[in-house]
Amino acid sequence: xxxxxxxxxxxxxxxxxxxxxxxSVAGAAFAVTLMFMENGFRNALLDSMVNVIERLDxxxxxxxxxxxxxxxxxxxxxxxxxxxxxxxxxxSTSPVYVVTRTGFWRRPDTGEQVRACVIGYxxxxxxxxxxxxxxxxxxWSRPDTAMADLESREDQFGAFEPGMTSEISxxxxxxxxTFSLGINVQTNGNIVMSDRNMMxxxxxxxxxxxxxxxxxxxxxxxxxxxxxxxxRAGLRAALPPDVRVLTKDQFITQEREFWDKVAPVGxxxxxxxxxxxxxxxxxxxxxxxxDISDRLSEFATLKAMGYSNAKLLRVVLxxxxxxxxxxxxxxxxxxxxxxxxxxxxxxxxMDLSRNNPLAILALxxxxxxxxxxxAARSLVSVDPAQLFA
Amino acid sequence: MSSASLTSTxxxxxxxxxxxxxxxxxxxxxxxYGTGETRTxxxxxxxxxxxxxxxxxxxxxxxxxxxxxLTLIGALRTMQExxxxxxxxxxxxxxxxxxxxxxxxxxxxxxxxxxxxxxSALENVRMAAALTATSFQEMNQRCLSILERLGLADRTHxxxxxxxxxxxxxxxxxxxxxxxxxxxxxxxxxxxxxAESSLAVLDLLHELAEGPDxxxxxxxxxxxxxxxxxxxxxxxxxxxxxTNTLTKVALRICRALAATESLQGLSEVTLSRLANVMTVxxxxxxxxxxxxxxxxxxxxxxxxxxxxxxxxxxxxxEKCYGEGFGMISSFFNRPVPTTVVARTxxxxxxxxxxxxxxALAEDRSFEERIRVMLANAPSTEAVEP
Numbered sequence: 001x002x003x004x005x006x007x008x009x010x011x012x013x014x015x016x017x018x019x020x021x022x023x024s025v026a027g028a029a030f031a032v033t034l035m036f037m038e039n040g041f042r043n044a045l046l047d048s049m050v051n052v053i054e055r056l057d058x059x060x061x062x063x064x065x066x067x068x069x070x071x072x073x074x075x076x077x078x079x080x081x082x083x084x085x086x087x088x089x090x091x092s093t094s095p096v097y098v099v100t101r102t103g104f105w106r107r108p109d110t111g112e113q114v115r116a117c118v119i120g121y122x123x124x125x126x127x128x129x130x131x132x133x134x135x136x137x138x139x140w141s142r143p144d145t146a147m148a149d150l151e152s153r154e155d156q157f158g159a160f161e162p163g164m165t166s167e168i169s170x171x172x173x174x175x176x177x178t179f180s181l182g183i184n185v186q187t188n189g190n191i192v193m194s195d196r197n198m199m200x201x202x203x204x205x206x207x208x209x210x211x212x213x214x215x216x217x218x219x220x221x222x223x224x225x226x227x228x229x230x231x232r233a234g235l236r237a238a239l240p241p242d243v244r245v246l247t248k249d250q251f252i253t254q255e256r257e258f259w260d261k262v263a264p265v266g267x268x269x270x271x272x273x274x275x276x277x278x279x280x281x282x283x284x285x286x287x288x289x290x291d292i293s294d295r296l297s298e299f300a301t302l303k304a305m306g307y308s309n310a311k312l313l314r315v316v317l318x319x320x321x322x323x324x325x326x327x328x329x330x331x332x333x334x335x336x337x338x339x340x341x342x343x344x345x346x347x348x349x350m351d352l353s354r355n356n357p358l359a360i361l362a363l364x365x366x367x368x369x370x371x372x373x374x375a376a377r378s379l380v381s382v383d384p385a386q387l388f389a
Numbered sequence: 390m391s392s393a394s395l396t397s398t399x400x401x402x403x404x405x406x407x408x409x410x411x412x413x414x415x416x417x418x419x420x421x422y423g424t425g426e427t428r429t430x431x432x433x434x435x436x437x438x439x440x441x442x443x444x445x446x447x448x449x450x451x452x453x454x455x456x457x458x459l460t461l462i463g464a465l466r467t468m469q470e471x472x473x474x475x476x477x478x479x480x481x482x483x484x485x486x487x488x489x490x491x492x493x494x495x496x497x498x499x500x501x502x503x504x505x506x507x508x509s510a511l512e513n514v515r516m517a518a519a520l521t522a523t524s525f526q527e528m529n530q531r532c533l534s535i536l537e538r539l540g541l542a543d544r545t546h547x548x549x550x551x552x553x554x555x556x557x558x559x560x561x562x563x564x565x566x567x568x569x570x571x572x573x574x575x576x577x578x579x580x581x582x583x584a585e586s587s588l589a590v591l592d593l594l595h596e597l598a599e600g601p602d603x604x605x606x607x608x609x610x611x612x613x614x615x616x617x618x619x620x621x622x623x624x625x626x627x628x629x630x631x632t633n634t635l636t637k638v639a640l641r642i643c644r645a646l647a648a649t650e651s652l653q654g655l656s657e658v659t660l661s662r663l664a665n666v667m668t669v670x671x672x673x674x675x676x677x678x679x680x681x682x683x684x685x686x687x688x689x690x691x692x693x694x695x696x697x698x699x700x701x702x703x704x705x706x707e708k709c710y711g712e713g714f715g716m717i718s719s720f721f722n723r724p725v726p727t728t729v730v731a732r733t734x735x736x737x738x739x740x741x742x743x744x745x746x747x748a749l750a751e752d753r754s755f756e757e758r759i760r761v762m763l764a765n766a767p768s769t770e771a772v773e774p
Contacts, residue, residue, distance in 0.1 A: 007508065016507035024468040127754045291492040304465060305564075306520050358611035374659040387499045388576050388609075 010318035013291060024287040028327020029334060031280020032364050036335035037342075038272030040355050044348040046266055047370045048184035049259045050252045051349070052119065053217075055181070056096070057129040059228060060235075061251050062218035063272070065244045069258045073098045073187040075214035080243040084213065084218065084235055089226035094125035097198050097205050098216040105189060106167040107158045114156045116186040118146075118168065120205075131190060132179035139176035141194055150178045151347045152189030155310025166192075171201045183347050185265065217251075218243075277367055280327075284371035288320060292375055296382055304384035312379045320372025321365070328364045332357065412572065412605050413439040413462055418471035420457055431457050433628045435471070439621065441571075442603035443635075444595060446616050449625035454577065458625065462607065463495055463574045464488035478572055493520055496565030498575035502557040502629050504549040510536060510560045511545040517564045529653060535563040539589060554581045565596065573597065575608045579615060584723055587614055632665060639664045642738045645692050660750050666744035669674045672696075672731040678714075685716035685725040686742040694735030698727040707732075708744025721763070 004327065015021050052070060064074035078095055085093040093217060096119060103118035121127040123137040133140070133147060140147045146168065148160035165174045168191060172264065181190050190362045205214045228247055235245040260266030292299065299312055336352060343350040420432040424468055431454045439445055447455040450465065460466045462475055464483065473480040478491050496517075506515045513677050519745050535543050539559040543726040565573060573594065579587040595618065597604035608615060616622065624632035642664035646652050652660065671693070673679055678696060679685060696708040708714055715724045740748070749756045 007512045007519060009505065009508065009512075009516070012507035012512075013505070096702055245576045295499060295505065297503045298505045301497070301499065302516065304463070304492060305491055308489055383465075384459040385463075387497075387501070387503065388460050388463075388465070 008322050010315050011322055013210060013286070013315075014296065014319050014322050020274055020287075020291075022321055025326045025330055026282075027283035027287060028280060028323055028364070028368065029330035031276050031283060031367065032331025032360065033334045034276030034279065034326050034336065034356060035273050035360050035363060036331060036352070038269050038276055039360065040335070040339055040342075040350050040352070041348075041378060042266050042269030043259075043273070044342075045185055045269065045350070046256045046259055046349045047349045047354070048182060048323060049186070050255045051053070051182050051184060052098075052117075052128070052190075053248070053252050053255055054215065055128045055130055056219050056248060056251075057126055057221065058219035058373070059096070059222040059248055060220040060221065060232065061246050061248060062235075062239075062243050062248060064218070065139075065241065066084060067216070067244075068262070069255060070098060071100055071184075073100060073216040075216055075244045076218070077207070077211060078215050079212040080239055081215060081218040083239060084245075087231065087234065087238075089223050089231045091223045092125070092221045094121055094127040094219045094221075095195065095215040096121045096127050096217040096219055097202070098204075098240055099198075099202050100187065101290065102169060102202065102204075104169050104190065105157060105205050107156075108164055108166040109158050114189065115187075116157070116168070116189045116191050117299070118191045118193065118198070118201070120193050120195050121204075121219075122195050125219075126194070130179050130181060132177065136177040136179075140192070142174075142176065144171070144173055144197060144200070145176040146173045146191050146193040146197065147193075148175050148178050149181045149183070149190035151180055151182045153183060153347065157189045168201050170298035171191065173197075173201070175229070182349055188205065188243050273363075277363055280367045281371045284320065284323060284327075284368045285375050287323065288316060288372050288375035289378070292316065292318070296378065297387065300382045300384045300387055303311070303382065309380050316372045316376040317369055320368040323372075324364045324368035327368070331365055332362075391742065395556055403408040410441040410543040410603075412441045412476055412541060413436050413437065413473040413607075414472070415462070417460075418458070418461065418468075418473055419468070420454070420469050421460060424518075429571050431628050432461075435625075435630050436631060437623065437633060439605060439607070441605055442598045443620045444563035444598050444606045444618065445608070445621040445623060446619040447607060447609045447623045448611065448616070453625040455623075455625045459574055459576070459607060459609055463497065464491045470757075491732045492726065493568075494571045496568065496571065498562050498565045498578040498748055500577045500580055502549070502581075504557055504560055504564075506549050509546045509548055509562075510541060510552065510556075513549070513560055514564045514567050517631050518567045521568045524639055526574065531567055532563070536560070538593065539563050540586070555583055555586045556608065556625060558582055559586060559590070562593075566593065569597075569602055571602070571604060571606070573604055573606045573608075574637040575606070575610075577610055577612070578608060579612050584614075587612070591615060591618055597702040624659040633663075636727045637668065642690075645690050645711050645738055649690055649713050652710075652758065662752050663740065663748055664738075666740065666748060668739045668741070670739050672735040672737060674731055674733055676728045676731045678731060678735075678737070679716075679725045679727065681725055681728040683725045684718040686718065688713060688717065688740040689729075690738040690740075690747065692736035692738050694731065694733040696729050696731050696735060698729050717745055720746070 057073050062076065062084060064076045067074040081093045081095055084090055099118040103116045104113040105116045106113050123141045136147065138146065150160060160178050161173055162175055162177050164173060167173060183189065207213050222228065232245050232247065302312060339350040339352045342348065415435055415437045417431055418435045419430065421428050421430040423429055427626050433656060436444060437445060443612065461473060462473065463470060464480055468481045476491060476494055478487060513530055514619065515528060516529040518532050536542060539562060541556060541559055545553060545557055552560065555585045562578060579590055582590060591614065598606050619636055622632065622634045622636060623630055639661060643660045646660045646663055678689065690713045691708050691710055693710065698705045698708055698714060708729060714729050716723060716729060718724055749759060
């Protein structure tokens, strides 16, 4: 914190007045927190939208060519999955049925109907890599049973408890157990049931024959060592155009990009980050400009003594650098608490470590140093001759 | 422009630099603020030479241009017209970088202390020392030493807000002097100081000027305590240097004039006015200074040495310290009354015709004294001041 290895002028100027320091750091921290939160919301949103896909226990998937997001599920015939299973590289296949628009849970305590995301698949396939579902496979294989997501919004769905009975889309269902998956902006609660029960509750998924069942996602488990690109090309060549072959990563990317750019909820939050940056830059500029204005005569004296504009600019930039560090530290601390609070309040996957803290630090530095450079313009134009006026 | 040609523009004794080592040389300096219709000229054709080690006071009414001239000398402004050389650097052609480098050799003291309120007294002084220091220890030692010299040894770690007005100004002065600058430019440096602190500051400035560094000190001040101890007083009025007096020379001339019989009783103001327009000349033994019967245009006053005056070829009298001779024939309508020959090495104070006429026009008591001399003198007798 030394100036020219001699005097810590920038640090002293920043910390001279404790109330002003507090206000300055609070301003910078506010901007940092805003950027963290907006970026956090964006990431949480995108993460939550691929929550189900990430847990699919397979390396490749089959989906309808018209499916652009799992929130608006389109289907393809089960026969395609059977055809894919004929490939020697495929170890196993599993049909996953998803209903997002027509699945309603009736709250046992209020009788109120709440829209839920209902997912169905053969329990023995373990298509979702969720421990509670695997462990309690026998329980929810029974007729008219389902598993409920404990992270569903309790204020809308009530508290799920094993053994409780109610209705899903008008059909009586017993909650066999619970699991943890998480909600997203489209879904406030999740229900998982067997494919057989799924067909009973949502007969529209069934077809004239078993092979005509309307599958939303076909999960393909590939044998170890198989070349995914080659297999994908082979599947695309072999299967009719009413089905699309994607790797799991491609499926995740497609889903994220939809919500990020097409929806464009992600862009909205990105604009929030930019707004946080702009607000922070304005606050930092105001703080540094006010400080420079208060000390203009002193800086002019330094200029008269022989300090160059570059050296004076360095003082202001150092001050901006310290402000960035302090503001970032305070903002990070506040964000840790806010992320936890938002996660507990909304069940959104708010994860600070996935929020690229270094990128926010870089943004904070650019924000403060840029503001400092702008504020320092008055230093360049200050005329030391006026001190003799 | 050579030193000789510049010096020839200033022949009056009190205008000349005190020594040969000239550090400020200004010739025909003009300066104006604004352009076009808003252009206001504040300096007009100013010429000035100051040598190393002089303590110079710049006085003048508000708006006379003294601050502008000081800021030009301090390389705080860009030159517009004329020639200005400061510390061997030609400021008429200096770049911004060149002016910054020059300013590192100058100590600035402002009316306001302009100390960083966030830094202690020692750190404020370090800000200046850091420009030239070779090591932290050496820098610290210099800073502590100058603060101690100005009576702030027990205030080094105090913030400006914890110091009195006088103490703050002394810190600012320490900051200006810590690098042992070749030149000090000060604007009312003792304005906020008590008598004791002022004395300490003045002692320090004189010590710098008289010491081995022979620092040149330029001060804008109205403080009589400072003016009394100046080597040179430069007075500006309306953007022009109206008085440029090397006080030691002026004092010497004034004393010699006061000893002159015909000028006795004239006020100090009148004598110093005369002194300001006189030149100093030296003569070797045997050298003829005036010749009887010639048309003269100068009056002489003996500053030192002895001369012999002859009338009609015969020794008439001895001319010693304070005695005058010579004639301005066109005014008194008389030729030079005596021939004067230097007997020893002599210093003479010379009043030329134009300056004599100017003094007559400007000073009523001098004009009356000359009129009385003319009235009392017989028509055939020589009139010598």
